[in-house]
Amino acid sequence: MKPPPFAYHAPTTLAEALDALADVGTDGKVLAGGQSLIPLLNMRLAAPGHLVDVNGVAGLDHVSVDASGVRVGALARHADVEADDDAAAAVPLLRQGLRLVAHPVIRNRGTTVGSLAHADPSAEMTAALALLGGSVTAASTAGRRTISAADFFVGPLESSLRTGELLVDAHFPRPPAGSGTAFTELARRHGDYAMCGVAALVTLDDDLRVTAARAAYLSVAPVPLVLDLTEAVAGRTPDTADFDAAGRLVRGRLDPEGDIHATAEYRAHLAEVLTARALREAAGNAVRR
Amino acid sequence: MATRMFGMPVQRTEDERLITGKGGYLDDLGAGAYAAAFVRSPHAHARVRDIDVTGALDVEGLVAVYTHEDLSGPMAEPLPLLIPHPAILDGRTPYALAKEYVHYVGEPVVMVVARDRYVAEDAVGRIAVDYETLDPVVGIEAAARAERVVHAGMSDNVAAHLVQEVGDARAAIAAAPNRIELDLDIERSACTPMEGRGVYARWDGRDAMLRLYSSTQTASGVRAAVAAKLGLQLGQVEVVVPDVGGGFGVKIVHPWPEELMVPWAARALGHEVKWAEDRREHFTAAAHERAQRQHVTVGFDDEGRLLGLDVDILHDNGAYLPYGIIVPIVTSTQLLGPYKPGAYRVEFRSLYTTTAIVTPYRGAGRPQGVFAMERTMDAIAAHLGMDRADVRAANFIQPEEMPYDQGLLFQDGRPLIYDSGDYPASLEKIKKLVGWDDFTAYRDAARAEGRKVGIGLACYVEGTGPGPYEGGHVQVETSGKVRVATGLTTQGQGHQTALAQIVADELGVPMSDISVTTGDTRRMPYSVGTFASRGAVMSGSAVALAARRLKEKALRIAADALEADAEDLEIVDGRVQVRGTPSAGIELGTVAVLSNPLRYAFDEASKAATQFTGAADYTRPPVAADDEPGLEGTDFYSPLRSTFASGMHAVVVETDPETAEIRILRYCVVHDCGKLVNPLIVEGQVHGGVAQGVAGALYERMEYDSGGQLLNASFMDFLMPYASEVPKVEIDHLETPSPLNPLGIKGAGEAGVIPGAAVIAAAVEDAEGFAITRMPVSPSELFHLRRRFDKGGIAPLPGAYSRTGEANA
Numbered sequence A: 001m002k003p004p005p006f007a008y009h010a011p012t013t014l015a016e017a018l019d020a021l022a023d024v025g026t027d028g029k030v031l032a033g034g035q036s037l038i039p040l041l042n043m044r045l046a047a048p049g050h051l052v053d054v055n056g057v058a059g060l061d062h063v064s065v066d067a068s069g070v071r072v073g074a075l076a077r078h079a080d081v082e083a084d085d086d087a088a089a090a091v092p093l094l095r096q097g098l099r100l101v102a103h104p105v106i107r108n109r110g111t112t113v114g115s116l117a118h119a120d121p122s123a124e125m126t127a128a129l130a131l132l133g134g135s136v137t138a139a140s141t142a143g144r145r146t147i148s149a150a151d152f153f154v155g156p157l158e159s160s161l162r163t164g165e166l167l168v169d170a171h172f173p174r175p176p177a178g179s180g181t182a183f184t185e186l187a188r189r190h191g192d193y194a195m196c197g198v199a200a201l202v203t204l205d206d207d208l209r210v211t212a213a214r215a216a217y218l219s220v221a222p223v224p225l226v227l228d229l230t231e232a233v234a235g236r237t238p239d240t241a242d243f244d245a246a247g248r249l250v251r252g253r254l255d256p257e258g259d260i261h262a263t264a265e266y267r268a269h270l271a272e273v274l275t276a277r278a279l280r281e282a283a284g285n286a287v288r289r
Numbered sequence B: 001m002a003t004r005m006f007g008m009p010v011q012r013t014e015d016e017r018l019i020t021g022k023g024g025y026l027d028d029l030g031a032g033a034y035a036a037a038f039v040r041s042p043h044a045h046a047r048v049r050d051i052d053v054t055g056a057l058d059v060e061g062l063v064a065v066y067t068h069e070d071l072s073g074p075m076a077e078p079l080p081l082l083i084p085h086p087a088i089l090d091g092r093t094p095y096a097l098a099k100e101y102v103h104y105v106g107e108p109v110v111m112v113v114a115r116d117r118y119v120a121e122d123a124v125g126r127i128a129v130d131y132e133t134l135d136p137v138v139g140i141e142a143a144a145r146a147e148r149v150v151h152a153g154m155s156d157n158v159a160a161h162l163v164q165e166v167g168d169a170r171a172a173i174a175a176a177p178n179r180i181e182l183d184l185d186i187e188r189s190a191c192t193p194m195e196g197r198g199v200y201a202r203w204d205g206r207d208a209m210l211r212l213y214s215s216t217q218t219a220s221g222v223r224a225a226v227a228a229k230l231g232l233q234l235g236q237v238e239v240v241v242p243d244v245g246g247g248f249g250v251k252i253v254h255p256w257p258e259e260l261m262v263p264w265a266a267r268a269l270g271h272e273v274k275w276a277e278d279r280r281e282h283f284t285a286a287a288h289e290r291a292q293r294q295h296v297t298v299g300f301d302d303e304g305r306l307l308g309l310d311v312d313i314l315h316d317n318g319a320y321l322p323y324g325i326i327v328p329i330v331t332s333t334q335l336l337g338p339y340k341p342g343a344y345r346v347e348f349r350s351l352y353t354t355t356a357i358v359t360p361y362r363g364a365g366r367p368q369g370v371f372a373m374e375r376t377m378d379a380i381a382a383h384l385g386m387d388r389a390d391v392r393a394a395n396f397i398q399p400e401e402m403p404y405d406q407g408l409l410f411q412d413g414r415p416l417i418y419d420s421g422d423y424p425a426s427l428e429k430i431k432k433l434v435g436w437d438d439f440t441a442y443r444d445a446a447r448a449e450g451r452k453v454g455i456g457l458a459c460y461v462e463g464t465g466p467g468p469y470e471g472g473h474v475q476v477e478t479s480g481k482v483r484v485a486t487g488l489t490t491q492g493q494g495h496q497t498a499l500a501q502i503v504a505d506e507l508g509v510p511m512s513d514i515s516v517t518t519g520d521t522r523r524m525p526y527s528v529g530t531f532a533s534r535g536a537v538m539s540g541s542a543v544a545l546a547a548r549r550l551k552e553k554a555l556r557i558a559a560d561a562l563e564a565d566a567e568d569l570e571i572v573d574g575r576v577q578v579r580g581t582p583s584a585g586i587e588l589g590t591v592a593v594l595s596n597p598l599r600y601a602f603d604e605a606s607k608a609a610t611q612f613t614g615a616a617d618y619t620r621p622p623v624a625a626d627d628e629p630g631l632e633g634t635d636f637y638s639p640l641r642s643t644f645a646s647g648m649h650a651v652v653v654e655t656d657p658e659t660a661e662i663r664i665l666r667y668c669v670v671h672d673c674g675k676l677v678n679p680l681i682v683e684g685q686v687h688g689g690v691a692q693g694v695a696g697a698l699y700e701r702m703e704y705d706s707g708g709q710l711l712n713a714s715f716m717d718f719l720m721p722y723a724s725e726v727p728k729v730e731i732d733h734l735e736t737p738s739p740l741n742p743l744g745i746k747g748a749g750e751a752g753v754i755p756g757a758a759v760i761a762a763a764v765e766d767a768e769g770f771a772i773t774r775m776p777v778s779p780s781e782l783f784h785l786r787r788r789f790d791k792g793g794i795a796p797l798p799g800a801y802s803r804t805g806e807a808n809a
């Protein structure tokens, strides 16, 4: 479990980093927190000829909050984002999801943007970005582009990031006024990737009636899937809405795969149960806001 | 009198060093050594057609590449079958490097030695082995069906077959008023110590001496095995065991192929060589345990008393049988627990499969045996509508029946005779601790709220401290410091503390003056090893006996010096003094000086022992004919047979009605390991054991696919529980001394793990209302069991087990 040989690049500015990525092309990989990449190297499941370590690049570790939402720089660690009270106030789903990402030591090192770049459909942050309709900014020597979550996640561990591009930040928009969110999941062990997880967003009008209910799913689809479940609960108040019916609405709209930890049937069942739980909690949070 | 240390909850003296990063483990040694890595079989079963190493030869830093063709003499022969047994029909063992066939994924085929492990792995990646793949045999069913065989030259996969019988069990069952049958299934788990295996060898060509460091549970065993394979005299091999980051059984196996190849290569190259196993190697190429299928037929009376018990076991021993059949022997004998089975018949077949070998893992076959017996007890209770604790009580061996002969032969080849124990008292304690009698009300109240809770109980008896022997050596330095050595090794059990406590009491010296060395053949060449909960019983007794010898000598010398009668002397705080007149005394260190008559004075202390000091007695030689110089004592402890510890666990679980998550609400333990040397250490052992019991019940399993690939060879997918999954453990002790050893102690190392699967299955069953017959059980599986139950595919309790019994009921 030692990595194969690679050339190591340690740029200190964004320009250097982008030059290095342009130079090494398809034979290069960005190294951020290393929590996903290093295990892949050690198990020799990946063998890039070049690693471009961006940890020394200045100006990428910001977590900034404005009226539109939270912008997370490429080097902000999961733990930084989780600890940021302004970010948690603006987009509560971030902290709700981050406390479910692995364990504190991994969150201290792993980056939120790295998690998005990794595009793991079992990751909490990919689901959060998808649910909120967020976006990422990619930079290369050719310039910058903004990619919406819907366009970014293409398949398991597959994104629309191009060779030579670095993700510089991600934008998590504030949910609409009157909204509440919740994150609930079931993992075999505390901190493991979930067998199934649901991030939910419920929006209420001034009379506390549901106007929108959406949920994003982890570990049950090849990409962070978002389902609109408004029809099951529209017009009801949080205590009269039938969230179990919303859960049943999920049936047939997911086609999870089974693995050694959970069969496909069990995952589908969990998606139903957790949908109801997450929506109920999100609606409760919407009332409290 | 100084405070007695024996029985005190002394903080472990080794902990500060170990938990502040000051431990010295195998991979901390040998910074200048070459690194070894192995090309391992990617196939579960194949013939090696050709090995092409040319691709690796230009890797910079490569030192050597070895295949089986490079080996000769004993090294080219199969590894030893360590523990032979007449029931072994065809005992196959691997080669140090695969000869023609490979029989599991991970089997070493080629050894690479290089400048460092990175380079070694690069070279490994460039060696091309051409395999002709053969049919894998995975799982007990496939092995038993024997449509495919693992080993060429065998007509089936049966490595061993053993029947033991006391009375006529089948007749007793046939005549019994009630009869039920159970089919039970336990899956594979493994020890998975934090530190994997590791070997570091230094060959000194000038002295023709090998110094071998190994992360092992037996220094003396490795020494003898390596000497035999490398054609060396025992005196040419020293084995030193550094700090070991856990063993749990896997490191008692020896010699591992790597443990032979590393010193062999060090000698061949004239250079230090080291191999530190990585996690993936440990998963695929070390050892696993547990997997068994059991068929139980039991006959019993209307009070739940056993009349006859017939158990048929299929045991998966993996690809080879280097450690013999200890595990199924332990299962088939320890299954009986604290009970009188009436007539008993047990039959097992140990089967080859094309998977990693199966050797003892903490509990060593007992968790499976206890699973069979305790599931049977619960089934009887369900069948008769009796309280589960009452059924157990009806079958207990009573304290006044001790010693109790079960009429079988145990794993040490000696009679299975329980030395002592008080099972009714343990049952009372566990019922009180967990609140057994109040639980029905709690369960009913929970059910009314839509919650599912259940309680389980499981009992075990554990044969501990088997022989043949261990030794102790205790020496008082002229400084007064005491050095203690015993041959068995330590993997974190706290031997340094517990053995020092024993010696402190025996000698009357403070613990801070005592240092303990384990697992170093230079200090104690005669030893067996650390396994079967034998450390405290065997080495504890041995160092106590050795200290007594030393004390006798110290008193004799001091009596001369003090012109007193040895009978009137005592040792307090490292000083020999006249009882009642503490001013008349002499330091133990000074006694050590006097014990060794000298010609040369090299410091102030030694001056006192030279020829012209003191009053000489010209009628006696300086060292008497029946005496030796020095203040030392050596002794060995060899027990008549094993001593039997026991315990009972009770657990309360809650299962989520929607998600089928299983949560442990309470985990209670009553534990009897005789006299406690150190309650803190014993409780720590119980905690660790319970953690592994919970692991085996709810989390861990080795997932082989039908092709023999291990799908979860990492801690990401092999679900060793984290601290967050391990429940708080509530412990109560009972101390029934063992009459067999000088300290009255029994082993405690494995106890905590033993009833884990049984007790959790019982509690889940109680919560769900249908039988749990397969462990481990995951939420996903429980979800599917519920579905089957809802569709009528599983009978509800009681009566869930009754198939053949119904007619009689």
Ligand SMILES: Cc1cc2nc3c(=O)[nH]c(=O)nc-3n(C[C@H](O)[C@H](O)[C@H](O)COP(=O)(O)OP(=O)(O)OC[C@H]3O[C@@H](n4cnc5c(N)ncnc54)[C@H](O)[C@@H]3O)c2cc1C
Pocket: A029, A030, A031, A032, A033, A034, A035, A036, A037, A038, A074, A100, A101, A102, A103, A106, A109, A110, A111, A112, A113, A114, A115, A116, A117, A118, A122, A123, A124, A125, A161, A165, A166, A167, A168, A191, A192, A193, A194
């Ligand atoms: C034991 C363990 C448990 C875990 N459990 C969870 C969990 O429950 N949920 C969860 O979401 N995650 C989990 N993770 C993953 C963790 O969140 C990772 O940190 C994260 O997925 C990747 O972030 P990183 O900064 O470590 O990225 P790295 O490992 O450095 O990189 C990952 C990939 O993304 C690419 N990349 C990284 N940053 C950029 C960038 N700025 N631009 C372009 N490409 C980039 C890299 O090239 C690489 O391909 C776990 C990890 C471990 C080790």
